[in-house]
Amino acid sequence: MERWRNKVAVVSGASSGIGAACARALVGAGLVVVGLARRQELVEQLRSELPKDEQRQRMHAVRCDITQESQVLEAFDWAKRQLGGCDILVSNAGIIATAELSGQNNTEPMQRTLQTNIMGSMYCIREAFQSMRQRSAEGHVVIVNSVAGHQVPNLGPQLPSLNIYPASKFALRAMNEIYRQEFQRHKTRVRVSTISPGIVDTDILPEQIQGVIKQHMPMLRSEDIADAVLWTIGTPSNVQVHNITIKPQGEKF
Numbered sequence: 001m002e003r004w005r006n007k008v009a010v011v012s013g014a015s016s017g018i019g020a021a022c023a024r025a026l027v028g029a030g031l032v033v034v035g036l037a038r039r040q041e042l043v044e045q046l047r048s049e050l051p052k053d054e055q056r057q058r059m060h061a062v063r064c065d066i067t068q069e070s071q072v073l074e075a076f077d078w079a080k081r082q083l084g085g086c087d088i089l090v091s092n093a094g095i096i097a098t099a100e101l102s103g104q105n106n107t108e109p110m111q112r113t114l115q116t117n118i119m120g121s122m123y124c125i126r127e128a129f130q131s132m133r134q135r136s137a138e139g140h141v142v143i144v145n146s147v148a149g150h151q152v153p154n155l156g157p158q159l160p161s162l163n164i165y166p167a168s169k170f171a172l173r174a175m176n177e178i179y180r181q182e183f184q185r186h187k188t189r190v191r192v193s194t195i196s197p198g199i200v201d202t203d204i205l206p207e208q209i210q211g212v213i214k215q216h217m218p219m220l221r222s223e224d225i226a227d228a229v230l231w232t233i234g235t236p237s238n239v240q241v242h243n244i245t246i247k248p249q250g251e252k253f
Helices: 017-028 040-048 053-057 069-083 107-134 165-185 207-216 222-234
Strands: 008-012 032-037 059-063 088-091 139-144 190-197 243-246
Touching: 008 017, 008 069, 008 107, 017 032, 017 040, 017 088, 017 222, 032 040, 032 069, 040 059, 053 059, 059 069, 069 107, 088 107, 107 139, 107 165, 107 190, 139 165, 139 222, 165 190, 190 222, 222 243
Parallel strands: 008 032, 008 088, 032 059, 088 139, 139 190, 190 243
Antiparallel strands: none
16 A cells, blocks of 8 residues: 555545445555545544544545546546546445336436436546546556446345336446446556445435444444455455445345
8 A cells, every 4th residue: 555655546425335444444555535426524524533634634525426437537636636547446336226126216216326326426536537547657547346246136025116217226336347448448547446335324325224224234334345445455466356236244135
């Protein structure tokens, strides 16, 4: 990890859950972190809770709705002007809609899910990669995916449908390979990896699902995923970590 000390990591969805845990872990590992979130005030609160002054100085909160391309462009432009550019991206922001794929009046939540999980990720990855490529910098893109991007879970009739969420995560898995090929085609030193967790105890879960899952199913902690991010970016530069799947011990899926 020493080669990443004082390098700039951008984390999307940094206001809570996995994103907040990754931001804390990266600052703790000596990086400068830019936390992107619609709820900028929560990233500011996260910053204020860091244990050391020098860590708080290396955490920056930037308001950014990743579904809005203009806001993503502004956020990465800020990182370039203020910090020199992006060296690591943790593309984490994602949502699950509460609707059925076959249900009525579901257009808006389905579009919002696709816009966040796919297009928002694409905007951030594109801008991060261009920052790395323009400086001929070593870089790493880490996409937080899901086991739902490898196999559609059957949660049973007592729980709501995951609707288009698994489809969006399958898309991210395909995009990971496309990015790997493109980054090589351009002869860059940029790697790309995905991390696919099982169920994580975060507020991404709809309320209808949270109660049942917390009562009957084991769950991962956000910190478990942050540990995997640190391990992934800490591997030697000749190592391509393509995907890491992490499940809680005892998971039945």
